[in-house]
Amino acid sequence: MHTVIRGPAPGGLRAIREKYTPRWVQYYPTKTGRKPSDSKWQEFHRDVSSVFFGNCGYCEEDDKGEVDHFRPKSRFPERVYEWENWVFVCHACNHVKGGKWPAGGYVDPCAKSRNARPEAYFRFDTTTGEILPTPTLSAARQRRAKQMIADLRLNAYHHLKKRVAWLRVVNGALDGRDTNDPKARQFVKLVASRETWLSTITRTWLEEAGYMDDTN
Ligand SMILES: [Zn+2]
Incomplete structure (x- = not known):
């Protein structure tokens, strides 16, 4: 939320x-x-x-x-x-x-x-998706x-499964790229956007991975 x-x-x-x-x-x-x-x-x-x-x-x-x-x-x-x-x-x-x-x-x-x-x-929790x-x-x-x-069963299995799977996609797309890499920055902007689903857990993950800065 x-x-x-x-x-x-x-x-x-x-x-x-x-x-x-x-x-x-x-x-x-x-x-x-x-x-x-x-x-x-x-x-x-x-x-x-x-x-x-x-x-x-x-x-x-x-x-x-x-x-x-x-x-x-x-x-x-x-x-x-x-x-x-x-x-x-x-x-x-x-x-x-x-x-x-x-x-x-x-x-x-x-x-x-x-x-x-x-x-x-x-x-x-970005590991469990909770x-x-x-x-x-x-x-x-x-x-x-x-x-x-x-x-609201916000930690139901189907939610956790989607969150964890999505974070894997995000992780895979960034593929350890440098935080200043233009492609990485563009991608981070997209997935951190409130228009994109699951943006709150994504932002938490990006913060932990060092990809979020003041411009996001
Ligand atoms: Zn819902």
């Missing part, structure tokens, strides 16, 4: 939010009446996807993707059409996250304050990070 700057809400969302939100607020949390059937957030799939460069906001894998309600609509129906509550996610992450919302919540990939951002909460809580976190923050990793 890494920080994603969401930018302003797309045009047209405000009218939709005003029109459709009350139905959800009325239905949840008591589930009174009929469940609203509108899912107009799907009409903003492309807007949400482009903010995240088509990479899942949680596991960073690229995917056709879906619009996730970071704070689930069952618990926060007033936020169902809130741009700030939408995260681009892969199908697997969306499926396991479902309506979960633990006490303390999850780490928001679009958090504004620096110490609430994913970079403050997580680090990567995402881990930053060791220096307070107990409460450590719990939030661990809960998120567990609930």
Whole structure:
């Protein structure tokens, strides 16, 4: 996970939010009446996807993707059409996250304050491919990070396999080239880009291998 700057809400969302939100607020949390059937957030799939460069906001894998309600609509129906509550996610992450919302919540990939951002909460083990809580976190923050990793199964075998395989590709492509080699620099820029999938573990690996500098 890494920080994603969401930018302003797309045009047209405000009218939709005003029109459709009350139905959800009325239905949840008591589930009174009929469940609203509108899912107009799907009409903003492309807007949400482009903010995240088509990479899942949680596991960073690229995917056709879906619009996730970071704070689930069952618990926060007033936020169902809130741009700030939408995260681009892969199908697997969306499926396991479902309506979960633990006490303390999850780490928001679009958090504004620096110490609430994913970079403050997580680090990567580039050997195993695991995402881990930053060791220096307070107990409460450590719990939030661990809960998120567990609930979203961010260390599931299929994730680890992809991360490790990708780092092998990166390693192979660089082939021990000098950090100043123009080809190496070009490649590093590409794979470290937030537009490229798995950029956070890749950046960690590049840092460890001495390929990252201030220009990346
Ligand atoms: Zn995902």
